Amino acid sequence: MKLSVIILNYNSSGYTLDCVNSIRKYTQLGDYEIVVVDNGSQEVDFDRLYSLNQQPFLKLIRSRVNLGFAGGLLLGLQVVDPSSTYYFFLNNDCQLLDDVCSRLYAFMEDHKAVGVCTGQAVNRADEHEPSFNYYPSLSGNLLGHGLMRWFHPADYLPRRQKYQEPVPVPVVTGSALFVRATAFWQVGGFDPAYFLYCEEEDLCRRLRQREWRAMLIPDVRFRHLGGGSTRRNLLIEKEYYISLFYYFRKNENVLKQLLLQLFYTLKVGRKAFRSTHFAQLAWFILRGAPGRESLRYRQGLPVIARPTTDHQPTSSLLSQ
Incomplete structure (x- = not known):
């Protein structure tokens, strides 16, 4: 395999099915696979994904509990083809708008110093959405990103600017993170201690310490719908x-x-x-x-009701 696309599902199967369909519709790359990881969804949501089992070169696996973003993706990596040269970690609330996989693959093949890249996100209204971020820091918080741009312009590029050419960035979006497998494992992959946030900042920082570059490829577009799995509270x-x-x-x-x-x-x-x-x-x-x-x-394993007797508990763990 040249590429393994890994997608997490958490109680948002409709997004996941649309995401997979967009990959199938646009991708012309010869050798690729899709791995869908259900991250402890409710039974009814997981059942909607069964149709994916009929698709070629697609693997559907399930975790009994929500492992978080990093943990779920690491679980998916356990079943990818070991010969894959690139991993594409794609949020299920994203839809490809052209042959993103082939184009990012070609860019990485032509730029061997690049460890991770992404395309340009647009929102539901086809409006530009920032696709990279800055490293969290004390100086950035105290002085502001505008002032820090005077001292470190490469680390504080304007996020809302529309770029015409590939540009080095500090942190690529975690919504569509295309990474070189050798670079990913050289730095140890995702840190599973992160549950929902900051995984991409942490990964990109470690890649940078090993002199791998992160790039935004602005003419490769995907739609980021937002709100696929998480509601703010x-x-x-x-x-x-x-x-x-x-x-x-x-x-x-x-x-x-x-x-x-x-x-x-x-x-x-x-x-x-x-x-x-x-x-x-x-x-x-x-x-x-x-x-x-x-x-x-704050989560528990699924339980199923059982008849009550003097010697039998009232519930039992589901085996997966």
């Missing part, structure tokens, strides 16, 4: 800060960690008068965004 907001502060603990010294903690506490806390939501979130950040409160630990 207090628990999801907390999950973001759990990942963000884990990233800081990996990459910043203790003093910077404390200053960042104070910065985000004040940033969120100043909105506390609007809603208790922000007050709770600010207190959570002030406590260090503890990982023990992650959604990872």
